Amino acid sequence: MNGKIKIMISRESLFGRLTVICMMLALAVRSIGCLTIREVVFADRYTAVCRFALPVAACALFVLCVLLLGEKAFWASSVPFAIGMLFFAVRVSTYDNIAETLLSPWHQMLCLLLYLLLTVLYSATVFGGIRTKWLLVPAFVLPLAYHIALEDIPAIRDGFASVSSILCEASILLMLLGMLFCALGLKKEKKLREIDPESGKKVAPPIPGDALQRGGKVKPAVKEAAPEPSEEQFEKEPIVLTLEPDILPEEPAEANNAGEPAEPETQADDKTAEAPEPPAETDADPSTEENE
Secondary structure, three states: OEEEEEEEOOOOOHHHHHHHHHHHHHHHHHHHHHHHOHHHHOOOHHHHHHHHHHHHHHHHHHHHHHHHHOOOOHHHHHHHHHHHHHHHHHHOOOOOOOOOOOOOHHHHHHHHHHHHHHHHHHHHHHOOOOOOOOOHHHHHHHHHHHHHHHHHHHHHHHOOOOHHHHHHHHHHHHHHHHHHHHHHHOEEEEEEEEEOOOOOOEEOOOOOOOEEEEOOEEEEOOOOOOOOOOHHHHHHOOOOOOOOOOOOOOOOOOOOOOOOOOOOHHHHHHHHHHOOOOOOOOOOOHHHHHHO
């Protein structure tokens, strides 16, 4: 028997809510940061798309995937994730960083390889190809720690960061933090499949009427006994008993004066019917008597 893994995230869970909050904050902070330097960001169409449209679209679409498709088809979140990785890839070749400096070619190459690896790893995980979420956790923890420890803190300490660059960098950190929460909130659901001996195709196994599947095992559900009615229910809903008509036995005949029980009427009727009738008396002819 083979199994297929379905990856999902609940919007009602703690990590699902934290993911949505971080992505919404990243969208808002990125918008404010770009508006503070709108003469630079919106100077031409390419810069506006790379520095504003791509991160905003990635955050908004990812939030919609968590809220609407988190438990149904979370594999669709690979699309906004790829958009976000495209934004990161374009970002390393521009001055869109907290120090507003151009990165070295080796640094750019390493970042591009990292973003490509993250895209493949995330897509394979949400599509069920990789059956664990724990590879994604260090994949987001390490870039987050690198940004904070080696880029953000030295730039702020040395005074190379402007307000707009700090806001834009904060949006990056919020996006990475949101993806970390998303990775921690992922759940997997296994769908059992068995091979049909006739056709050789994978089919769903028959599930009995009252059965629960847990970890590939089918367990019969325990039927709960009906709750006993409470006293309040008796008071509110009185029980009405309906009796079917019954044939009551006949009452025995009253005893006679001597104390002996009277015979049933049926026996008296039988005796009356058995008694022979007396012969009818015939009157003799008077003329015959005289002749004699």
